[in-house]
Amino acid sequence: MEARISQAEVLKKLVMWGDGDSFIRAMVLTSSRARQDGSVDSLSDFDVVLGVADVKRFEQEDDWLSRYGRPLVHWRDQGQKYGFTTCFCGVLYADYTKIDYSIWPDALLLRISTAAILPDNLDVGYRVLLDKDGRTSEWKPPSYTAHIPLKPTEAEYHALIEAFWWETTYVAKNLRRDELLFAKLCLDYEIKLNILRRLLEWRIEIEHNWRLRPGVGGRGFKRLLSGNVWSELARSYVGSGLEENWNALFLTVSLFRQIAREVADALGYTYPQQMDDEITAYLRAIQKTSLHQA
16 A cells, blocks of 8 residues: 555645635544644544535535545434534545544534533544634634543442443353354453443553543553553454353453452442352353253
8 A cells, every 4th residue: 555645735635625615614623633642643534524504415415525536435424513413424535545524514613612611522632724704713722631531430330340240141141052243242342342441441541640531442552551451351352263252251351350450449449249259150150051942
């Protein structure tokens, strides 16, 4: 793959397009490419807010997608912000530039000026590229605190622990039934990506005084976690073998237990050891049980 087009060239093409399109009233770069923290690499997306005079035109028509370049593939979604209908369109172009467009009615730009805080996708960082009507001039500066996890209450901590142990029962039952797809959905997605990831974020925040914004879906974990923890997490991702997935389940249990105890100790909470003991015994029993028709 050849070197991608530079950020300066991409932004120049976008602004030229916006300047010449009367429907586009503002253009704002957001997220990692609007920050100065060194988090951008050559594969980083361009996250761009388009303030437009007619959202439906951009939602329902495709001609504007080609104004930057030739699209290879795109994906749309719809949302709401401050009562305004917005839409999203992610596009991968032929020059391998990926641009995620958030399309907002221009009236929303003024509404943001009166909000107590910026919406998250601006608070992570923004840079105004184009503003034909001055509607962003009263926006607050970003605080860069959006998406930083809050310290969990003891109730939230225990709810996460219980969710983990509840989900492990589905992994065990489906491994015993040799239902690999469902078992891996529960283990690799529900447990590791949703539950364990959140616990690991808490553990990371304890080391950073609840001031660090972790990456989406565990991005950055290899850099942020200790070598031993990262190694154990990586080892818990395995292939299609039944036995290796049983081992991955118990490796995940061991890692979760370790981190959950560390988080509890740091926050002054109590780890539910009895639940751990009893559900672990249940998982071992399911592993060894004979499967038969009821």
